[in-house]
Amino acid sequence: MARLVAERHDVIPQLAEIFREQGYEGTSLKIITERTGLGKGSLYHFFPGGKREMAEAVLDDVDGWFRTHIFAPLRETTDAKAAIEAMFASVETYFRSGQRACLMGVIASSGAMDIFSERVQDYFVAWKRDLAATLARAGFAGDEASALAEEVLAGIQGGLILARGLEDTPVFTRVLERVKARCRPPRPQ
Amino acid sequence: MARLVAERHDVIPQLAEIFREQGYEGTSLKIITERTGLGKGSLYHFFPGGKREMAEAVLDDVDGWFRTHIFAPLRETTDAKAAIEAMFASVETYFRSGQRACLMGVIASSGAMDIFSERVQDYFVAWKRDLAATLARAGFAGDEASALAEEVLAGIQGGLILARGLEDTPVFTRVLERVKARCRPPRPQ
DNA sequence: GTCTATAAAGCGATAGAC
DNA sequence: GTCTATCGCTTTATAGAC
DSSP, X not given: OOOOOOXXXXXXXXXXXXXXXXXXXXXXXXXXXXXXXXOHHHHHHHOXXXXXXXXXXHHHHHHHHHIIIIIHHHHHOSOHHHHHHHHHHHHHHHTGGGTSOOHHHHHHTSTTHHHHHHHHHHHHHHHHHHHHHHHHHTTOOHXXXXXXXXXXXXXXXXXXXXXXXXXXXXXXXXXXXHHHHHTXXXXXX | OOOOOOSHHHXXXXXXXXXXXXXXXXXXXXXXXHHHOOOHHHHXXXXXXXXXXXXXXXXXXHHHHHIXXXXXXXXXXXXXXXXXXXXXXXXHHHTGGGTSOOHHHHHHTSTTHHXXXXXXXXXXXXXXXXXXXXXXXXXXXXXXXXXXXXHHHHHHHHHHHHHHHTTOTXXXXXXXXXXXXXXXXXXXX
């Protein structure tokens, strides 16, 4: 498939999709050249560090997207309950109702975790921290907010695994709905 | 590390551990020879189909273990509540309190899913089916039992992802405890 | 059954023309 | 910026000695 791009910025979403589907080790330069339509010359022009730099750029891009569209809104929306609702809506859309894998989760469950552990860990830590703080603002006790945040993140990651493992994408949305229901605050705010 | 083995049967647990840590694409014959202490000659003697046959053997072994120690007890234990408790205890032990990855989940979130999808899907389908049936026996309505089974499996898989992604193995046990608590039946049986 | 040597293919990466 | 050709290296797999 030929697709013309001319900037490093434009190729990152395509790389992200490939890494999501194939994993880091499963992604070869051959696959990348085929799917992006760019030759190795162009790729190494954009990413002198090669495949590793491509993955780093994609990981940074994903991390940045989540910080902007998920983590910051959790912290900054005054209505905590609405912020949590908005997070679930964004997550459902981002992961295409279960059709799209989580790149951070894919890396975490592969040997490539050794290389990218810092980026992956930062992502999950930030998400857990900001979600737990928002759940606390919504009325959950501190300990319960932290444990519930872990349960929600596990539900999201596990829902994506099940969607692929069962080859049944709607299971992701069903699990997401259930963990969202767990987030209804115990007392009105 | 040198470790002497002489039978195909003996090498499978070692292969399983390697595939769990490195994934399918991330596992090379070099790593396998180093960690098992066997040369390529021995490995191809046991597994003429090479790396792919090694993975198939490991997948079948894992599937068999779960059918014997998790799925069958769920179906056959008369006390449904006790059967579910036993399942959680076995899962906690099998996954070493979060230190060990789930091979089926690792494959499901990699490009190797294309090759092994049938085995992976059968595993998750069987687990979900037998857990849902047991939850129904424990007092949950059919629809709720099915959805709860999905939530539990997602919690297990997601808990394992978080354990690796956060580099915090205890998070697996915490998530497991929470989904176990969700399985307390709504009415006494 | 296990080893070493080796083959054939694919890999990531580089060089240089345009 | 993009291409093609090519370089080493690693990969999976095979052959044959012991």
